[in-house]
Amino acid sequence: MGSFSTRYRMIAATGLSAAALACLASPAQARSQISPYIEVQQILDFDLSNNDALGDDVVTYTSVAAGVDASIATRRIEVGASYRYERRIDWNDDIADDDVHSGLVRARANVARGLSLEAGALAARSRTEIGGAGLGSLTGDNDNSTQVYSVYAGPTFATRAGPLEIGAAYQLGYTHVEDNFAANSDPNQAPVDYVDHSTYHQATASVGMSPGDMLPFGWVASGSYEREDASQLDQRYEAYYGRVDVTIPVTPTLALLGGVGYENVEISQRDVLVDANGNPVLDNNGRFQSDTSAPRLLAYSVEELIYDAGILWRPNARLELAARVGHRYDTTIYNGYLTYQASQSSTLQAAVYNEISSFGRGTTNTLAGLPTSFTVSRNGFGQFSGCAFGEGSNAGGCFDNDFQSLNASNFRSRGGSLVWTGGRGPWSYGVGAGYQNRRYLAPTTSANFSLDRVTDEAYSLQANLGHQMTPNSSLDGNLYATWFQSGIPGEADVFSSGGSATYSIALYSGLSAQASAGLFANDVDGEETDWLGTLLFGVRYGF
Template sequence: MTRLWIAGASLAALAAATSAHAQTRDDKRVDVIPYIGIDQVVMGPLKGGGDVLTYTNVTAGLSAQVQTRRVEAALDLEYNHSFGWGSQATDQDVLSGIASANINLARGLSLQTGGLATRVRTDGFSGALPQRDTYTSQVWAGYVGPSYTTQVGDFTVNASYRLGYARVDDDIDQNFAGAQPNGSFADSWTHSLTGSVGFAPDTVLPAIGLTASAGYDREDASQLDQRFEDAWGRVDATLPVSRTVALVGGVGYEEIKIRQRSPALDDDGFPLIRNGRYVTDKSSPRALIYDFSDVIWDAGVLWRPNHRTSLQARVGERYGGMTYQGSFLWEGRDSHIAIILFDGIDSFGRLITADVAALSGSRFDVARNPFTGDITGCAFSTTGGGQCFNDALSGITDANFRYRGVAAQYALRRGPWGFGLGGGYSQRKFITPEGQTVLIRGSRDENWYGNGSLTYTINDRDSIDLVTYMNYFDASGGRPDVLNYGAFTSYYKGISRRLSASASLGLDGVDADDLDTIISAMGQVGLRYSF
């Protein structure tokens, strides 16, 4: 995973956005709401040609919020089956959802778990929203693991372990003559183990705090039996220079190794390909494709004027060069701001499971596309446990990469109004064997993304929302650059205590290199019954 030496913050822990009904930590609440629904969707081209497509969607879902003394959990899961009208509108099944739970097992000991199911496009339009008439792949990710914290005299002791799994299932068969490897991800298991012991300034030594920490991360991916291992240890110091400012820094040692086997060859000496992926030669040894072993260090400043605000900036040396990291966090009574500057070695499997692990709280709102049922990229929460996934889901590959960029999120809930805004930029510099033709070693993908949401609660039964999104994926290796943008608005009307109606209008545009721009108009009307 991408580790940031930043107190109380990581890229995966960025908080974002809004919730219609925020609950305080002291509330006790258990809400489990199963539902079924039916809606009619029409999609038509405004630019770029194509057919008008009509679908009837039947949905079944479950939303749950649990907040008790021992359990804090949230779930939003939906199954959608689309019946297409006409030969061009094919039937489809969509399963999407997000789950997060924190269970307090004993004093200081807790168990965290969560999962994600969503779709991504596999027709070359990386980063664009899935549509009913496009090739897609199903993404699964989940994790589980315990964490423990305790106080031993003046020393704080922490330990945690996380087991993660990520998988991408393609919905098209690429076992045809002349098929080329597409560098797509298959599945992987990840392990992350960390521990630390330390004391705050003025508790053991005058004016200085020290923390010793160590960790081990491992990922085993099925594609070419790839294995990532990262072992590290370091000591960090905090030196207050005023009531609100402290100097921070650390030094340690890290060893990272990435290995993978060779592809199996056919009788003519060419790599065997199955469904767009190399077939692994199990008899070949794992070749070392990345090796980093060296001293790591960083130093910076921490500004914390009050318990709501924290600013930290660090510069250091890692991965054989300079690194720059930072964070700004502000938590108001009804608003939240988070900005992160990050730098690390990552992969899709480690990144998506870390994003899922960042979710927390007993309630978050999942922004769904009303025309397809897909998650639009973010889960919003006023308790600081929201997360955006669209950056991780853009340009999915089986390669490891140097992962650098910035991410920012803002959330506000005031009266009947809710507002959320998230955006960022990331760069992936690929770590691959010399001579690979899918993703060239040292080539770069870049991604810019933004999501916005606005909600207004009219009364207990009626509400309006507006969602906007933009994603620009600048691809390497001859793949097309893709710009996706759009917006949709929905009106929800309560008919009775259990029955509600909805109506939505939207626009979605896709612009890719050497391809005509496609702009689609969409409309939806539906009914939902909650049990």
């Protein structure tokens, strides 16, 4: 979801001047808003796929939640946070009692001139079984969901030495997926390995010069090192990059871009422990186990010269467009981005990307790309919907396509994304859309099925609209649609869609009430569409 690839977004960010990094609110502009709350809700789920919608197909339960929304901005610190813990309590043994954590935190601290610390954390739900139902509203029982946690932190440094701009950064990320009891539960499908946890390191450095500083063109020399160690099959991703880029102004608004460099990428793993029939031996959570007695297997390796060329068009301070075509990953690649800030409160961002990724790296890099000031998209039932919409020049980002599959393998990721956010008067809105094509990179193992070169496709769309009706009341709506097409033989395609509306009213002294209604559909190929209607009534007390 960036200008070229995730790692080059990082290098570009570290090339900023120290003055730009220090451009935060002055003490007179410092602001803090911390809003903790507790909430009690009563939820009714109606299975509308059955004609007897008023009989056994009605499930009711109570939800008790606590959370906090926070925004802090001073000269040295910026923090955005939205976290919610929810405990679901069943009435008639219709569902299992459950705990749900959801939310985002992004923070930046300027600790010294040119030196800042970046950090972020994510808690969310993701779909477990690739061919199973989508997450829908996440109300009631949903066997095909599991909890995902991700966190990252690291320093960023930028300074100048005469005309030279110097930057460096380091990032440490960790992603964990809880037990996947529904994983590989269908005996008629080829088993697929699922993410457990991974640790991700990324280090970058750059030195360069802007056009007009001694030379009529700009240049930057950059390097990067990445490594991810995943617990599943002791998988290891390691990559080295180095390149030189030039920017040649043609007109005051148009420049030519070009770059050449070197890359070395290697992905390896352990062999799969199999039974006498060549079937993977699964643990109690449906995940593969490693054959530690066998040597490591090579899943992907490339060492080559990389190059690309393109244009940068910036007709004014609000609009920027870049596009490149070149050679990388032993094939032709296309990358680009568009940023348009229509007004102080309305921003559009679009990107086309082409990279090698994994669930852990993709989640960490999406998290790191979010602004520190954002609004978490939640539906009427308090659940994080996958997008965080920013303010000002950063429109935010979405995790939707990443969360449609928890496959543990690395993959070639190609696709595009769009985020549009803004508001006017009493209205606010946010739109997120994305497409991702995954071609998996896997070695030939002892198992009787390999994911190598299998291709998945994922589409996602989400839209939020809010209206402040009076100083004490508001009406909010949420719509979404996702489509996942698996390339695994016999695996079902899944289409999920739905929407909800919520009316909220402030009563007195921090007490408010809300009513929500939602309609959700899951369409698994070859099965009857599952329709779910949901009603919610709740009260909240804010401190």
